[in-house]
Amino acid sequence: MTQLALVIDLNVCVGCHACVTSCKEWNTSGSSGFMTDENPYGKDPTGTFFNRVQTYEIGEFPSTETLHFPKSCLHCEDPPCVPVCPTGASYKREEDGIVLVDYDKCIGCRYCSWACPYGAREIDETQKVMKKCTLCVDRIYDESLPESERKPACVLACPTNARLFGDVHDSSSEVSVTIREEGGYQLMPEWGTKPANHYLPRRKTRMHIHEDELQRADNPLKKEERGPSKPVDGPTLDDSTSW
Amino acid sequence: MHPAFSVIFLTTLIGVGQGMFLALFTGQSYSAVELLPSQDSTQFYGYGAIIALLFLIGGLIASFFHLGRPERAWRAASQWRTSWLSREVIVLPILMFLVFVYAVMHYLGWDSVLFTSETGARLQLTLIVATLGMLATFALFICTGMIYACLKFLQEWHSPLTVINYTLLGTASGFVLATAFSQHNAPELMRFYGIWSTIITVAALITRVASLIRNANLKSKSTVQTAIGVRHNTIKQKAMGFMGGSVNTRDFFNHASLVLMKSMKWIFLLLVFPLPLVLLWLGMHENNATLLFSAFIVQYIGLLAERWYFFAQANHPQNLYYQTV
Ligand code: SF4
Ligand code: SF4
Numbered sequence: 001m002t003q004l005a006l007v008i009d010l011n012v013c014v015g016c017h018a019c020v021t022s023c024k025e026w027n028t029s030g031s032s033g034f035m036t037d038e039n040p041y042g043k044d045p046t047g048t049f050f051n052r053v054q055t056y057e058i059g060e061f062p063s064t065e066t067l068h069f070p071k072s073c074l075h076c077e078d079p080p081c082v083p084v085c086p087t088g089a090s091y092k093r094e095e096d097g098i099v100l101v102d103y104d105k106c107i108g109c110r111y112c113s114w115a116c117p118y119g120a121r122e123i124d125e126t127q128k129v130m131k132k133c134t135l136c137v138d139r140i141y142d143e144s145l146p147e148s149e150r151k152p153a154c155v156l157a158c159p160t161n162a163r164l165f166g167d168v169h170d171s172s173s174e175v176s177v178t179i180r181e182e183g184g185y186q187l188m189p190e191w192g193t194k195p196a197n198h199y200l201p202r203r204k205t206r207m208h209i210h211e212d213e214l215q216r217a218d219n220p221l222k223k224e225e226r227g228p229s230k231p232v233d234g235p236t237l238d239d240s241t242s243w
Numbered sequence: 244m245h246p247a248f249s250v251i252f253l254t255t256l257i258g259v260g261q262g263m264f265l266a267l268f269t270g271q272s273y274s275a276v277e278l279l280p281s282q283d284s285t286q287f288y289g290y291g292a293i294i295a296l297l298f299l300i301g302g303l304i305a306s307f308f309h310l311g312r313p314e315r316a317w318r319a320a321s322q323w324r325t326s327w328l329s330r331e332v333i334v335l336p337i338l339m340f341l342v343f344v345y346a347v348m349h350y351l352g353w354d355s356v357l358f359t360s361e362t363g364a365r366l367q368l369t370l371i372v373a374t375l376g377m378l379a380t381f382a383l384f385i386c387t388g389m390i391y392a393c394l395k396f397l398q399e400w401h402s403p404l405t406v407i408n409y410t411l412l413g414t415a416s417g418f419v420l421a422t423a424f425s426q427h428n429a430p431e432l433m434r435f436y437g438i439w440s441t442i443i444t445v446a447a448l449i450t451r452v453a454s455l456i457r458n459a460n461l462k463s464k465s466t467v468q469t470a471i472g473v474r475h476n477t478i479k480q481k482a483m484g485f486m487g488g489s490v491n492t493r494d495f496f497n498h499a500s501l502v503l504m505k506s507m508k509w510i511f512l513l514l515v516f517p518l519p520l521v522l523l524w525l526g527m528h529e530n531n532a533t534l535l536f537s538a539f540i541v542q543y544i545g546l547l548a549e550r551w552y553f554f555a556q557a558n559h560p561q562n563l564y565y566q567t568v
Pocket of ligand 1: 082
């Protein structure tokens with residue numbers, strides 16, 4: 001079984017919103033478009049986004065840390081949003097685990113958005129159907145694109161490479177290895193939704209230098225207490241043999 | 244959650260319709276075993292069922308205002324295996340059909356007695372339809388309640404009390420309406436319905452207060468720590484990623500002040516329970532239709548407030564992600 005997912009490294013995300021804008025750009029003109037924008041230049045701009053970047057402050061001044069936190073549909077392995085849909089418009093694909101909405105079936109009842117604890121589903125106020133991240137399903141299988149570009153738009157856009165994309169069921173894939181080795185975790189594990197997307201925590205790389213590393217205790221020269229011999233005044237072996 | 248008026252009207256209106264139909268069923272089954280005098284088919288059961296049907300239709304119409312794409316509503320019947328909403332969409336028309344058949348049969352007098360027992364109990368054809376309708380009524384209460392009760396992370400709703408309250412409150416309002424209706428159309432049944440209305444309303448008071456107490460003591464399972472997966476006692480959101488609001492800020496917050504929330508609770512507790520009961524008993528005592536109907540209307544307005552509060556009180560975990568602009 002395949003379960004495609006994103007792994008988001010909070011350690012390197014700088015909160016630049018490049019993933020947000022490239023997501024909107026790709027998807028508003030892609031097969032899941034368009035994505036409504038009301039008053040884009042007005043007082044209260046609002047509209048549909050599949051991906052949002054939020055910012056949190058951890059700790060109290062002066063010992064605070066800023067965390068930028070991108071959030072989109074997590075493509076849960078046990079998605080509570082799917083069984084509640086009365087029309088079957090919401091479904092999870094067998095072949096790659098992507099959770100999608102069929103816009104031609106959706107009646108816009110909003111029930112699935114109530115059933116997602118993460119607030120990942122947003123109804124499109126113009127088309128009146130439910131929308132959410134598709135993992136760029138119209139792009140990752142597109143053979144007219146070069147292989148290296150068959151990735152979600154957000155992954156390609158991220159300037160710090162904070163977003164990895166791959167199959168989390170394949171234990172040797174880049175994403176699986178990263179999750180295992182870098183402490184990847186899921187959001188709100190308490191609801192048993194088993195999100196496929198994982199997050200990598202903030203990690204501090206600290207350097208520890210011990211005293212004995214500055215002063216080499218086992219320096220062989222020190223041990224024998226004898227420095228190299230000084231230059232000699234008289235003729236050397238070389239002098240007498242080099243003729 | 245943001246209380247949507249379409250859903251408030253849907254649930255309260257079908258509740259009245261269901262309760263009214265249950266009242267007719269109760270009346271007819273009592274009279275079948277001769278515990279109550281039998282009533283005129285057209286005047287009482289026929290018109291009564293039509294009133295119940297009108298409330299059900301009203302609820303159905305209200306529900307369409309909730310949909311973004313009402314023209315595709317028929318699709319909602321397809322996922323009955325997993326979705327309580329889908330089950331509701333199936334049971335509601337079945338109930339409406341049964342109530343309609345019941346009304347027509349009474350109206351046209353198609354009500355042959357199938358058999359009579361030695362003690363004089365009669366099994367009428369309409370009673371069979373009414374029994375099916377009663378089953379559909381309860382099924383509909385369960386579906387409606389389960390739509391909310393099945394969402395486990397909406398902890399305020401995730402309780403059997405949700406289903407019980409929907410059932411009792413809907414039934415109570417239907418019985419109060421039946422009391423007012425019988426004052427003119429079946430005066431002998433007025434007291435019978437009045438007493439049942441009182442019993443059901445008091446039962447509903449107990450279970451609704453139980454759910455208020457339960458919700459007051461709830462501890463949210465999700466916290467901002469589990470939401471973003473950082474272990475630190477002090478985490479403050481500094482930006483939600485946009486400034487003009489979104490569906491997430493509009494649909495999931497009640498946007499009500501604390502004062503409004505508090506007062507709404509007392510308003511509904513007053514309007515649904517004690518006030519209609521006082522009006523009901525005064526009305527029965529004076530045999531006054533105006534008082535009896537005002538008991539129903541007061542209780543219905545109270546139920547609108549109750550449903551508003553039911554939605555407004557539910558705290559969706561996604562709100563953790565939208566704490567500050
Ligand atoms: S994140 Fe929400 S919308 Fe996405 S699969 Fe999970 S429950 Fe469904
Ligand atoms: S809004 Fe659409 S996708 Fe969501 S539950 Fe309703 S019909 Fe299904």
